[in-house]
Amino acid sequence: MSTSQHIGTRIRTQRRERGLTQDDLAHHVGVSRSAVAQWETGRTGQITGNLSRIAAALDVGVEYLVHGDDKRAAAEARQGDELALLRLYRDCDPEDRQMLLRTARRLARR
Incomplete structure (x- = not known):
């Protein structure tokens, strides 16, 4: 071919x-x-x-x-979780976004 x-x-x-x-x-x-x-x-x-x-x-x-x-596909696979979180974040109400940010900050400190 x-x-x-x-x-x-x-x-x-x-x-x-x-x-x-x-x-x-x-x-x-x-x-x-x-x-x-x-x-x-x-x-x-x-x-x-x-x-x-x-x-x-x-x-x-x-x-x-x-x-x-x-190579973009491999990079996207590595970033898949981040992109999924971003999409979910964008779909949330403003008050839920604040709760997600607080939770993420708390988890990042661990």
Whole structure:
């Protein structure tokens, strides 16, 4: 399998995981549906000039699309608990936020 086919497979997989059609991805990137179909089948066309927009539309790193490895994903996994806490904090009422802060401060002193 060529590099462009690997990239195309990753684009297709990520697009499908996000429930996007080829038309949806094309709209987000600013290209035709035909261009997306070509990328996904390994006939790259103008993929290199669009990689950053494709990655942004799919919420992955360019590195992932090109190499199958996304250092961002590893960093996010390490920060997963922090991000989960932040999301929960944001969903709380203001008085509950204060209680969470007091609890976090008390736990941090241990």
